[in-house]
Amino acid sequence: MKRIGVFTSGGDAPGMNACIRAVVRAAVFNNLEVYGIKRGYSGMIKGEIFRMESSSVSNIVQRGGTILKSARSMEFMTKEGRQKAYEQLQEFGIEALIAIGGEGTFTGAKVFFEEFGIPTVGAPGTIDNDLYGTDYTIGYDTAVNTALDAIDKIRDTADSHDRVFFIEVMGRDSGYIAIPCAIGGGAETVMIPGTETTVDSIIKTIRSGWERSKTSSIIILSEGEIEGGATQVAARVKEQIPNMDGRVTILGHVQRGGAPSAFDRLLASQLGIACVEGLLEGRHNVMAGIINSKVEFTPFEQASKTKKLLSPIYTEMVKMLSV
Known part of the structure; x- marks a missing residue:
């Protein structure tokens, strides 16, 4: 593997830039070429792809939003749209992807692999903290x-x-x-x-x-x-x-919006590195998450479809503390 792509998709979340930074620098550290894909799957279809170097991600760890932009793509939900995306990746020689997003992002990546064989490792980027397979998602804190x-x-x-x-x-x-x-x-x-x-x-x-x-x-x-x-x-x-x-x-x-907290910057950095290492280990269709302070990889389908339950202890706490 020589070239990978990174993109953000779905709703933006504070810490996405810190994750992009970690992906790019971890890739450079491991002698990989890394390409940024703007506006998620929509930009992938249109070929909004560019080479990124270590300097490309200077001074972004503290910024909210995402420098790669984000968008929702109805076209990618079609076989024809995914075919166009694949052709663009082939044009740039991109062999694998790192997706920073949520449920819809990972579902699309899974289908994309099944049809065209492009492996993807995901980082959970959503303020909702509703993805199974990680204690916290990027932007939640x-x-x-x-x-x-x-x-x-x-x-x-x-x-x-x-x-x-x-x-x-x-x-x-x-x-x-x-x-x-x-x-x-x-x-x-x-x-x-x-x-x-x-x-x-x-x-x-x-x-x-x-x-x-x-x-x-x-x-x-x-x-x-x-x-x-x-x-x-x-x-x-x-x-x-x-x-x-x-x-x-x-x-x-x-x-x-807003600058990510210290916790989100650390989490995003840890997960960005884990995604690169996951690809190098031959993983695909998995989300990198943190469970009990350890990096764990969860299949996309399980991360997206399994209900992440909220402990009833917390609702009891609200009742007790409001008397």
């Missing part, structure tokens, strides 16, 4: 801290005006961002998919707080909650508690 910083500020204004704030965080249907934000942010309760927290239980929590002379409350909701988003839940609570002074804050994409 930064996203939690970004959300928590916002929640701390909202707590100040909630207390000043005796208000109830319904704060919606990202995380798809995993709840991995919502739970640490609820515990670290001192929320009265949290709504995440797969738990028994209902609108009725929120109403009970707010009224119980008032009985204890609590004048403000913070309610954290994960964006994938089946009861609805923060706006819908707040409206339903207001119907039952007309005198509640409620506000809704949807943190949204602010959680994806």
